[in-house]
Amino acid sequence: MKNLVILGAGTGGTxxxxxLHHHLQSPDWRITIIDERKxxxxxxxxxxxxFDMYSPDDIVKSVKEFIPDDVHLVQQKILRIVPAESKIQxxxxxxxxxxxxxxxTGAKIAPEETEGMRxxxxxxxxxxxxxxxGSLALRDKLRDWQGGKLVVHITEMPIKCxxxxxxxxxxxxxxFKEKKMRDKVEITYVTPLSGAFTKPKATExxxxxxxxxxxxIESDFAIEHVDNTTKEIVDYGGRSIPFDILVxxxxxxxxxxxxxxxxxxxxxxxxxxxxxxxxxxxENIFVLGDASNIPASKAGSVTHFEAEILTENILRFxxxxxxxxxxDGHANCFIETGNGKALLIDFNYTHEPVEGSFPFQGIGPLxxxxxxxxxxxxxxxxxxxYWNVLLKGTHIPFVPATMSVPQKQ
Amino acid sequence: MEKLIAGKSVAVNEExxxxxxxxxxxxxxxxxxxxxxxxxxxxxxxxxxxxxxEHQSQVALSIRRVxxxxxxxxxxxxxxxxxxxxxxxxxxxxxxxxxxxI
Numbered sequence: 207m208k209n210l211v212i213l214g215a216g217t218g219g220t221x222x223x224x225x226l227h228h229h230l231q232s233p234d235w236r237i238t239i240i241d242e243r244k245x246x247x248x249x250x251x252x253x254x255x256x257f258d259m260y261s262p263d264d265i266v267k268s269v270k271e272f273i274p275d276d277v278h279l280v281q282q283k284i285l286r287i288v289p290a291e292s293k294i295q296x297x298x299x300x301x302x303x304x305x306x307x308x309x310x311t312g313a314k315i316a317p318e319e320t321e322g323m324r325x326x327x328x329x330x331x332x333x334x335x336x337x338x339x340g341s342l343a344l345r346d347k348l349r350d351w352q353g354g355k356l357v358v359h360i361t362e363m364p365i366k367c368x369x370x371x372x373x374x375x376x377x378x379x380x381x382f383k384e385k386k387m388r389d390k391v392e393i394t395y396v397t398p399l400s401g402a403f404t405k406p407k408a409t410e411x412x413x414x415x416x417x418x419x420x421x422x423i424e425s426d427f428a429i430e431h432v433d434n435t436t437k438e439i440v441d442y443g444g445r446s447i448p449f450d451i452l453v454x455x456x457x458x459x460x461x462x463x464x465x466x467x468x469x470x471x472x473x474x475x476x477x478x479x480x481x482x483x484x485x486x487x488x489e490n491i492f493v494l495g496d497a498s499n500i501p502a503s504k505a506g507s508v509t510h511f512e513a514e515i516l517t518e519n520i521l522r523f524x525x526x527x528x529x530x531x532x533x534d535g536h537a538n539c540f541i542e543t544g545n546g547k548a549l550l551i552d553f554n555y556t557h558e559p560v561e562g563s564f565p566f567q568g569i570g571p572l573x574x575x576x577x578x579x580x581x582x583x584x585x586x587x588x589x590x591x592y593w594n595v596l597l598k599g600t601h602i603p604f605v606p607a608t609m610s611v612p613q614k615q
Numbered sequence: 616m617e618k619l620i621a622g623k624s625v626a627v628n629e630e631x632x633x634x635x636x637x638x639x640x641x642x643x644x645x646x647x648x649x650x651x652x653x654x655x656x657x658x659x660x661x662x663x664x665x666x667x668x669e670h671q672s673q674v675a676l677s678i679r680r681v682x683x684x685x686x687x688x689x690x691x692x693x694x695x696x697x698x699x700x701x702x703x704x705x706x707x708x709x710x711x712x713x714x715x716x717i
Contacts, residue, residue, distance in 0.1 A: 362677075362678070362679060363677075398678075400699065400702065426698060426699040426702075428678055428689070428693075430689070430690075442689050442690055442692070442693040443693045443697055443698060472679070472680070472683065473679075501675075
């Protein structure tokens with residue numbers, strides 16, 4: 207019997223277990239998924255938690271619930287991957303051998319990378335919203351905050367869901383408007399980029415929205431430290447920005463497991479072929495989602511598209527066929543813009559987000575790069591799709607894994 | 616598009632970055648530095664040479680990587696090329712603006 211092992215039971219790992227158990231079955235194959243966590247979090251929900259738009263119940267379910275019965279779930283800490291011997295070492299001394307390994311251990315925040323970020327003010331006036339704890343602490347702070355300077359900040363790229371901090375700023379604007387205290391809050395958006403987003407076309411549309419919502423933008427800001435006493439962030443050039451509440455996206459890094467296993471780059475991401483999703487160093491290791499270093503967005507939608515292509519490549523690999531070089535970096539993201547509206551962007555490695563309608567040209571119902579209520583409904587509906595369709599590996603109708611360019615513009 | 620720099624016509628993109636490194640030379644770097652309000656010192660040249668070497672070995676440049684290079688730390692990098700050092704330095708070095716961010 208051969209072993210396929212998946213590390214990480216988050217969005218990517220769970221999808222792969224659901225895809226592959228239809229194809230790789232006993233007695234020829236045994237599929238094992240390893241993750242010490244008991245809870246599966248709907249990470250996009252962290253954005254809504256601070257504004258009381260979602261409750262914790264909406265975003266936390268059990269890992270087990272989404273793993274098929276014929277897949278062996280191991281809830282133990284992974285100590286090390288030993289690629290030279292094709293085995294995994296677990297805490298407690300157990301080892302698991304693999305014939306094929308899928309690494310889907312994701313990315314997480316590393317506030318300790320920036321001096322003073324995880325200081326005395328951490329989760330008091332300095333918050334993240336990329337963890338459940340951070341997002342919840344921020345919700346409690348915002349509930350009775352009387353106003354002041356709100357600074358929304360990105361430490362360095364790449365980060366998970368690069369549009370999330372913008373969405374946070376937009377939602378904050380409408381949150382304070384609804385509370386009739388927008389005039390008491392000054393919102394500043396601070397980014398290491400030269401503009402609001404990484405892609406010029408979308409940047410134009412987004413900067414227009416920032417202006418319209420009176421959100422001030424500070425670009426090219428490379429943070430050196432957080433001053434917990436004066437409550438300022440200071441950049442290497444000496445520029446400082448004062449805050450009453452700092453909502454920061456700390457440096458994102460891949461799992462420490464990569465450093466322990468000697469498999470990652472300086473941010474613990476695994477060097478991966480961007481078209482086949484196979485590790486550049488080991489032919490029986492594949493990497494899915496945020497754990498890889500491919501130049502695509504770190505986002506659930508990207509992982510979803512990757513999973514469809516990776517499934518095919520794994521099956522080709524086990525049958526001794528050449529891999530398909532198909533992944534094009536396809537990302538498809540809703541951007542909440544506040545007041546019950548959202549934008550939708552669709553792009554890949556080579557194509558900028560464009561205007562048009564999605565998924566059907568000229569019909570929609572979703573509008574690309576334009577604010578609409580329908581897009582917002584799409585984003586809210588997505589939570590249901592995530593739990594009920596996406597994790598189960600069911601193909602979402604009319605949304606292909608690779609970007610369909612002729613549909614747009 | 617073409618731009619006249621230091622008396623030579625060179626190919627640049629819409630942001631003014633050279634699109635053909637073979638057209639780069641030191642006089643072009645000096646003029647691009649002047650445009651950015653920088654007088655190139657020996658330290659500047661060391662950093663520019665490092666960036667060019669990294670680019671040639673197809674390393675994706677980022678502020679973090681430069682800071683860990685042992686050639687220059689981030690603080691000094693900012694002193695040499697104020698405001699947006701990586702963008703400014705790569706332009707003067709005649710290499711593409713880094714796409715460190717997706």
